[in-house]
Amino acid sequence: MSIDMAQFHQVFFEESFEGLDIMETGLLNLDMGDVDAEDINTIFRAAHSIKGGSGTFGFTAVSDFTHVMETLLDEMRDGRRQVTQVAVDVLLGSVDCLKEMLTAIQDEQEVDVASVNEYKKALEVELNGEQANEATTTVEAVVEPTQLINSAGSGWSIAFSPHADLLKTGNDPVRMFRELAELGQLTSVVDFQGVPDFYDLDPEDCHLSWNLEIVGDIPSTDVDDIFDWVEDSCDLAIQALKQQNFPSVENETETTLVETNKQAVVEDTNPTANPIVDKPKSTKKEPSKPAAKGSSSIRVDTGKIDTLINMVGELVITQSMLSLVGEHFELNKLDQLKNGLSQLERHTRELQESVMNIRMLPISFVFSRFPRLVHDLSTKLDKKIELVMVGENTEVDKTVVELLSDPLVHLVRNSLDHGIEMPADRIAAGKPEMGTITLEAYHRGGNIVIEVRDDGKGLNKDVLKAKAIEKGLIDADANLTDKQAYELIFMAGFSTAEKLTDVSGRGVGMDVVRRNIQSLGGNIEIISELGKGSTIAIHLPLTLAILDGQSIAVGDERFIIPLGAIIESINIKESMVNRVAGKGETFRLRDEYLPIVRMHEIFNVKNAQATKLTEGLVVVVDGQGMRCGLFIDDLLGQQQVVIKSLEANYRKVEGVSGATILGDGSVALILDIPGLVRLSNQ
Amino acid sequence: MASILAVDDSASMRQMVSFTLKGAGYTVVEAVDGVDALNKAKTQKFDCVVTDVNMPNKDGITLIKDLRALPNYKFIPMLMLTTESGMDKKQAGKAAGATGWIVKPFNPDQLLKTIKKVLG
Numbered sequence: 001m002s003i004d005m006a007q008f009h010q011v012f013f014e015e016s017f018e019g020l021d022i023m024e025t026g027l028l029n030l031d032m033g034d035v036d037a038e039d040i041n042t043i044f045r046a047a048h049s050i051k052g053g054s055g056t057f058g059f060t061a062v063s064d065f066t067h068v069m070e071t072l073l074d075e076m077r078d079g080r081r082q083v084t085q086v087a088v089d090v091l092l093g094s095v096d097c098l099k100e101m102l103t104a105i106q107d108e109q110e111v112d113v114a115s116v117n118e119y120k121k122a123l124e125v126e127l128n129g130e131q132a133n134e135a136t137t138t139v140e141a142v143v144e145p146t147q148l149i150n151s152a153g154s155g156w157s158i159a160f161s162p163h164a165d166l167l168k169t170g171n172d173p174v175r176m177f178r179e180l181a182e183l184g185q186l187t188s189v190v191d192f193q194g195v196p197d198f199y200d201l202d203p204e205d206c207h208l209s210w211n212l213e214i215v216g217d218i219p220s221t222d223v224d225d226i227f228d229w230v231e232d233s234c235d236l237a238i239q240a241l242k243q244q245n246f247p248s249v250e251n252e253t254e255t256t257l258v259e260t261n262k263q264a265v266v267e268d269t270n271p272t273a274n275p276i277v278d279k280p281k282s283t284k285k286e287p288s289k290p291a292a293k294g295s296s297s298i299r300v301d302t303g304k305i306d307t308l309i310n311m312v313g314e315l316v317i318t319q320s321m322l323s324l325v326g327e328h329f330e331l332n333k334l335d336q337l338k339n340g341l342s343q344l345e346r347h348t349r350e351l352q353e354s355v356m357n358i359r360m361l362p363i364s365f366v367f368s369r370f371p372r373l374v375h376d377l378s379t380k381l382d383k384k385i386e387l388v389m390v391g392e393n394t395e396v397d398k399t400v401v402e403l404l405s406d407p408l409v410h411l412v413r414n415s416l417d418h419g420i421e422m423p424a425d426r427i428a429a430g431k432p433e434m435g436t437i438t439l440e441a442y443h444r445g446g447n448i449v450i451e452v453r454d455d456g457k458g459l460n461k462d463v464l465k466a467k468a469i470e471k472g473l474i475d476a477d478a479n480l481t482d483k484q485a486y487e488l489i490f491m492a493g494f495s496t497a498e499k500l501t502d503v504s505g506r507g508v509g510m511d512v513v514r515r516n517i518q519s520l521g522g523n524i525e526i527i528s529e530l531g532k533g534s535t536i537a538i539h540l541p542l543t544l545a546i547l548d549g550q551s552i553a554v555g556d557e558r559f560i561i562p563l564g565a566i567i568e569s570i571n572i573k574e575s576m577v578n579r580v581a582g583k584g585e586t587f588r589l590r591d592e593y594l595p596i597v598r599m600h601e602i603f604n605v606k607n608a609q610a611t612k613l614t615e616g617l618v619v620v621v622d623g624q625g626m627r628c629g630l631f632i633d634d635l636l637g638q639q640q641v642v643i644k645s646l647e648a649n650y651r652k653v654e655g656v657s658g659a660t661i662l663g664d665g666s667v668a669l670i671l672d673i674p675g676l677v678r679l680s681n682q
Numbered sequence: 683m684a685s686i687l688a689v690d691d692s693a694s695m696r697q698m699v700s701f702t703l704k705g706a707g708y709t710v711v712e713a714v715d716g717v718d719a720l721n722k723a724k725t726q727k728f729d730c731v732v733t734d735v736n737m738p739n740k741d742g743i744t745l746i747k748d749l750r751a752l753p754n755y756k757f758i759p760m761l762m763l764t765t766e767s768g769m770d771k772k773q774a775g776k777a778a779g780a781t782g783w784i785v786k787p788f789n790p791d792q793l794l795k796t797i798k799k800v801l802g
Contacts, residue, residue: 003702003790012694048736049692052765055787056695063787168750170759170781175802204756229782232773 005057010297012053013106017099019046021368024095027088028371035076035083043091044073050098061111062101068123069094075127090126092372094119155184155216156223159237161194161209166233168204177212179226184216213241298398300358308358311351318343352640356546361401363441363450364392369405370412370439377416384423384434385416394441396448400540403520404450407513411452411536412437414510419456419534429531431455447522448542453535459528461485468494486526490514518674521562547643549660551636551668552619555605558668559632560641560660565673567620567627569635574614584680585613587629589620595680598631602655602679603669609633623674630676643670655679684801685709685726689719689733689745690763699732699763702790703797716740720748723755730801731760732784732793735771743771743778750779759800763788 026043047070054062069091075081097119104111158180162173180186188210195207214223220238227236322340325333367389378385396404420426420435427433438453461482468474468488480488488494492511517524522540541547541564549560576587577596585596596618600608610616610633618629641660646653646669657672686708690696700710711726713719715737723731731749735742742762749755759781764771772783784796 003698003705005698005790008694008698008701011697012692015693042738045691045736045738048765049695052734052763052786053692053694055765056698056789057787167757169776169779170757170800172802175800178802179799229776232776 009057009106012057013102014297014299016050016053016102019050020095020099020102022046024092024372025368027092027095028375030083030088032083032085032088037077037079040073040077040083044070044077047073059102059105061116062098062105065094065098065101065116065120068120068127069098072123072127087126090122094123155214155218155241156212156220157239157241158212158214158223158227159209160212160227160234161191161236162206162230162234164202164205164207166206166230169230169233171230171233173206173208173210176226176230177210180212180214180223183218183222184214186212186214188212209235215241298359298361304354304358308351308354311347311354315344315347315351318347352546356397357395359398360395360542361398362393362395363401363404363448364389365401366405366408367392367439367441369409373409373412374416374437377413381416382422383416383420385420386434386436388436388438390438390440391442394443394448396441396540396542400448400520400542403516404538404540407516407538408439408450408452410510410513411538412439415452415454415456415534415536419454419458421457425457429457443542444539447539450538450540451535452538453533455533458530458532458534459486459489459526460530464488482528483526486528489526490524547641547660547670548638549641549670550619550638551662552599552630552632553634553636554599554603554632555607555609557603557605558636558662558666559599559603560668560670561619561621561630562670562673563638565621565623567622569617569619572613572618572629577613587613587618589629592627594620595628596631597628597676597680600631600633602676621673621677623677626674626677626681628677628680630671641668641670683707683709684729685711686797687711687713687719687723687728687731687733689713689716689731689737689742691715691734691737695734695763698790699793702793703732706794706797708797716742716745716748719745723749723752727754728758730758730797731755732797733760733762735762735764735775743774743780746775746780747778761796761800 023043023046026039026046030039047066051063051066051070054060054066072081072087072091076083076087081087097116101111101116103109160173166173177186177188189212191209191211194209195201201207220240223238227234227238230236318340322337322344325336325340329337370389371387374385374387415437420437421429421431423433426435436453436455438451440451440453442449461480464485465474465478465480465488468491469476469478471493473488473491473494474480489510490513492509494509494511514524517538517540520540522538524536524538526534526536528534547560548563550563550566552559552561570589572587576589578586578588578593580586585598586593587596588594596613599605600611608616610631613631616631616633617635618631619635620627620629641662643658644660646656646659649659653669655672655676656669657675658670659667660670662668686703688696688699688703688710689712690699691714696712696714700712703710711722711728713722716733717739719731719733720740731746733742733745737745740748746760746762749758749760760779762771762775762780762783763786764775764783765786775783781800782796784793
């Protein structure tokens with residue numbers, strides 16, 4: 001029977017990464033002064049599971065590595081070894097190394113052996129002290145199953161007297177004799193002497209003992225293996241039979257236990273060595289067929305699945321009710337039909353919600369990496385920083401979770417590096433020595449808001465301005481409000497260069513962070529107070545798959561405007577319009593002049609009903625703080641639309657973020673408002 | 683066909699054990715730790731128990747000890763899945779009433795062979 005082990009690899013990788021996260025969190029939370037054995041045990045268990053799994057699934061390098069970690073943790077757990085910061089740091093490094101190894105294996109890449117050996121050496125130095133490390137570089141000396149073959153080839157004589165409680169371990173002498181009989185010709189003589197009087201007999205105890213003889217060319221290990229499990233529960237003497245001393249098969253008192261019918265159950269023929277102690281021989285055994293690359297999976301709470309199944313059940317009932325109504329439809333059944341349809345609508349909506357819910361993951365998936373990040377960086381920068389995380393269970397779409405990670409890392413790094421002051425400066429400023437960075441997530445409307453807050457020195461408007469002038473990003477006499485000054489840090493070219501620390505300056509500026517957030521349909525804002533700290537808030541839609549949209553008509557075409565982008569819709573009068581030669585049209589809305597985007601011109605719609613501005617409607621939209629008016633024929637209904645990618649099916653189109661299929665089967669384009677605003681400004 | 687209770691806190695190991703045994707025709711019920719296993723063992727009688735040793739909530743050895751105390755499980759084969767380094771674990775397991783062990787890492791064939799051995 002061969003089973004493709006590759007099918008379990010994905011699950012193994014997922015649980016291993018989870019295990020590594022548990023180890024990391026556990027290690028970071030260890031209190032050197034007062035180590036809780038249970039905390040160490042949790043870390044140990046995670047390492048142990050990874051070791052067991054990696055061995056079983058053929059990732060020998062991983063299991064060898066984890067073995068060293070496990071040994072170290074085991075000694076800590078038993079109190080044989082002091083938990084020191086050095087040891088914890090070495091273990092944290094090993095967690096990183098394991099992550100890299102597993103990622104490489106998952107991606108079918110070569111494991112960086114040099115770096116793995118370095119980490120392993122560090123572990124061994126910690127484990128054995130400096131001098132011992134050379135000797136133990138190959139950690140787990142692979143013990144080849146020794147073939148202690150009894151070459152006499154005659155057989156074995158076995159005196160086997162089980163202790164009374166043998167049966168209570170689930171071991172059965174008959175089963176063992178059956179196994180022996182598979183090795184060669186078995187004869188057994190049973191000894192009844194130990195059987196007590198009937199009245200004293202405990203039927204659950206074993207009172208018999210046996211003298212067995214097995215004939216054939218049988219390795220001693222095979223015989224030993226059969227008694228391996230019961231060594232401690234019996235008196236056992238195994239001796240080689242002498243060549244001339246073959247037992248007579250026709251002995252009077254013997255019971256032959258060769259049960260040929262039972263033999264069929266065990267498929268394998270004479271094993272030469274016990275498979276159970278057989279260890280994988282090749283140290284570089286790669287998985288035969290690694291798990292499919294890039295396949296992504298999601299863990300879902302069973303409660304969510306149950307809700308979904310319930311919903312589907314309801315839907316099926318409604319559907320059968322409707323088909324009953326439709327079968328012999330008469331007008332007097334109209335009410336029933338209407339009822340059914342509204343029920344259907346409700347169930348469909350609920351179904352949609354519960355399906356969307358499945359894709360929702362707690363934000364803790366992203367937050368969990370930060371304790372480590374803050375720990376490492378604050379050590380490096382000699383700052384004292386406490387990380388507070390709030391609202392970790394706030395749920396957000398899986399795609400958003402995955403894409404949010406990098407921007408957040410950047411923001412937290414910035415806070416650590418530029419926000420929080422050195423301990424001495426903090427004390428001088430009358431603040432507590434320990435700085436605080438808060439990561440908070442919460443829902444507001446259809447959005448999730450994630451805030452990175454620090455109680456550091458805050459953004460200095462004058463410094464920002466001076467730097468922007470120096471870089472030539474703004475004019476020297478520019479008059480900026482606080483908000484405009486903060487916006488400067490999002491300008492391309494502002495934060496790069498000059499101070500390239502390896503903490504925050506990795507050549508990626510805040511402009512990239514903002515662009516990433518915007519590509520997710522979100523925005524980012526800064527609130528800051530000099531000397532008190534800064535807050536950077538990211539607003540993101542809960543899901544990227546469904547959008548609340550306003551459908552609009554331009555000629556025969558239908559477009560969708562994301563509802564959140566619409567500020568108002570107005571009829572404009574000729575007097576409000578301003579035409580600037582070469583710069584297009586603008587109109588005045590209260591105190592503001594806004595550019596007008598004529599939709600029928602941009603999308604080349606031939607049969608637009610309104611071509612004069614006074615005939616149609618102008619929808620005022622906001623795209624990333626910039627506004628414009630979209631000139632359209634008419635507003636239609638509001639509805640939730642499922643976003644289909646245009647890029648995947650066609651190509652990127654300026655001003656369009658995707659497409660959707662409407663109720664009547666026709667396709668409507670979803671407008672990319674920031675893109676359109678940009679277009680209008682060109 | 684015999685029914686087996688497979689206990690492991692690691693999902694991949696549990697799936698592997700369960701898939702292998704089901705493939706051989708056994709009825710398999712999975713449990714995620716000792717507590718879960720004990721509850722399941724009380725509601726249904728299994729012909730064999732295969733359990734990991736290192737688990738949260740209730741470890742494999744305590745599970746075996748607790749199961750042996752139940753009248754239904756006095757003579758039922760119970761196997762522990764243990765790593766090669768755990769010789770002392772084997773002793774502790776035997777003392778708790780384990781029938782035997784399967785040493786990790788193991789492959790599906792080794793698992794099946796051992797199961798067939800104890801279930802006859």
